[in-house]
Amino acid sequence: MNSNILKQLPQNSYTLVRRIGEAADAQGVSVYLAGGVVRDLFLKRDNLDLDFVVEGDAIAFARKAAGILKAPIKVYKDFGTATIVLTDGRALDFATAREETYAAPGRLPEVRRGSIHEDLFRRDFTVNAMGLWINQSRWAQVVDPFGGLKDLRAKTIRVLHETSFEDDATRILRAIRFEQRFGFRIEPQTLKLLKRRLARRSGDHVSAQRFFNEFKKILMEEKVLPALKRMKQLRAEKLLHPDFVLNLKVLKTVQSRFDSVKKKYDLSNDHRWKVFLMALLEGQREETIAAFLKPLSLTAHDCKSFAQANSAIDFLSKLCKNSLSPSGVYGVLKPLAPEQCIYLLCRTSRAQVLRRLDRFLKKDQFVTLAIDGNDVRALGATGAKIGEVLKKTLDCKIDTGLKSKQQEFNFVRGLLS
Ligand code: ATP
Numbered sequence: 001m002n003s004n005i006l007k008q009l010p011q012n013s014y015t016l017v018r019r020i021g022e023a024a025d026a027q028g029v030s031v032y033l034a035g036g037v038v039r040d041l042f043l044k045r046d047n048l049d050l051d052f053v054v055e056g057d058a059i060a061f062a063r064k065a066a067g068i069l070k071a072p073i074k075v076y077k078d079f080g081t082a083t084i085v086l087t088d089g090r091a092l093d094f095a096t097a098r099e100e101t102y103a104a105p106g107r108l109p110e111v112r113r114g115s116i117h118e119d120l121f122r123r124d125f126t127v128n129a130m131g132l133w134i135n136q137s138r139w140a141q142v143v144d145p146f147g148g149l150k151d152l153r154a155k156t157i158r159v160l161h162e163t164s165f166e167d168d169a170t171r172i173l174r175a176i177r178f179e180q181r182f183g184f185r186i187e188p189q190t191l192k193l194l195k196r197r198l199a200r201r202s203g204d205h206v207s208a209q210r211f212f213n214e215f216k217k218i219l220m221e222e223k224v225l226p227a228l229k230r231m232k233q234l235r236a237e238k239l240l241h242p243d244f245v246l247n248l249k250v251l252k253t254v255q256s257r258f259d260s261v262k263k264k265y266d267l268s269n270d271h272r273w274k275v276f277l278m279a280l281l282e283g284q285r286e287e288t289i290a291a292f293l294k295p296l297s298l299t300a301h302d303c304k305s306f307a308q309a310n311s312a313i314d315f316l317s318k319l320c321k322n323s324l325s326p327s328g329v330y331g332v333l334k335p336l337a338p339e340q341c342i343y344l345l346c347r348t349s350r351a352q353v354l355r356r357l358d359r360f361l362k363k364d365q366f367v368t369l370a371i372d373g374n375d376v377r378a379l380g381a382t383g384a385k386i387g388e389v390l391k392k393t394l395d396c397k398i399d400t401g402l403k404s405k406q407q408e409f410n411f412v413r414g415l416l417s
Contacts, residue, residue, distance in 0.1 A: 021134035032131035165197035281309035327395035370405035
């Protein structure tokens with residue numbers, strides 16, 4: 001039944017996996033595809049991430065494989081992993097099969113080299129704890145020690161053991177994400193363990209950043225609203241911050257507009273989680289937003305735009321004023337991060353505001369002057385007056401279009417006369 005399972009890979013991935021299997025034979029090591037890609041093969045879903053587990057030294061094996069594929073390799077010695085990056089952008093990840101033990105719940109685990117079974121046992125759910133052997137003699141043989149296939153058929157998310165959520169509470173967010181993505185159910189005993197872990201806040205050693213990384217993945221899910229509703233129902237948002245309140249009203253509106261905005265402005269995927277997070281932060285208490293953001297490693301730029309989530313309504317009401325000129329719009333929007341402007345586009349349906357945002361994003365934000373402070377000084381201005389004149393000239397250029405450097409000079413002369 002399973003001998004054809006790997007045939008479902010796109011042809012170029014299939015050929016690659018074959019060649020890596022041959023290399024495994026030549027090196028005398030057992031190599032497996034494992035985790036999400038195996039789950040998705042059985043679910044007949046596309047998954048471009050090829051994750052290999054090597055029973056032996058993954059780095060040494062990946063170096064050989066990279067030589068055969070004539071592709072560059074990145075080695076992460078501390079983790080015993082390596083990535084081969086192909087010219088078409090695909091990445092092949094190799095990890096040494098390892099056994100993990102948790103000295104204390106929530107702490108980072110102690111890691112030792114292990115077998116494929118031990119490697120699968122450290123994983124989150126049965127459906128993610130399957131391997132496919134790729135050595136030629138065992139081609140496509142399934143390694144499924146915990147009943148992952150059975151749970152896939154039963155559409156069930158099940159942890160591998162009783163202390164799974166104690167070991168790593170980020171799995172709570174993962175359980176919700178996979179449940180909603182696949183339309184599965186978290187099975188009753190797993191749900192009980194999950195709730196028990198949620199009820200207990202003390203002794204938590206998982207960093208805010210790790211919870212946040214998993215939360216970001218939820219925000220990137222196609223079915224983001226069902227996943228957030230499930231989080232809310234289970235009160236799992238408390239994992240992000242004890243005072244975090246999941247208010248989905250704003251997000252619903254923002255999400256309904258996001259795809260068309262993304263298409264129109266050719267946005268990258270990264271905008272999605274940022275814009276959705278702004279929607280979720282809007283309405284939180286200022287102290288909660290600050291405390292939520294503080295432990296996260298965000299760029300200063302992202303931090304500032306998230307911290308201003310509650311100002312969106314103010315910005316929108318400024319943009320509603322009938323008398324606002326294009327330079328007035330520029331004054332409101334220029335200090336904002338690009339993601340904030342995208343957020344405002346998703347946050348309003350007022351045609352006039354949308355037009356103003358559009359003009360700023362497509363045209364006015366790029367307007368610069370041909371003259372500079374030295375030119376203004378040469379025409380007689382001094383001190384703070386120079387900045388004032390430059391600003392007025394820029395405003396005039398935005399509103400009426402000064403078409404040449406000469407016209408800018410003439411405008412400044414007029415101001416100073
Ligand atoms: P996706 O399709 O969202 O990428 P994935 O299953 O590939 O899903 P990853 O986060 O890329 O998810 O993780 C790859 C594999 O690593 C998982 O399938 C799972 O086996 C294992 N894994 C990831 N995070 C954990 C965790 N917190 N605890 C245990 N195992 C994990």
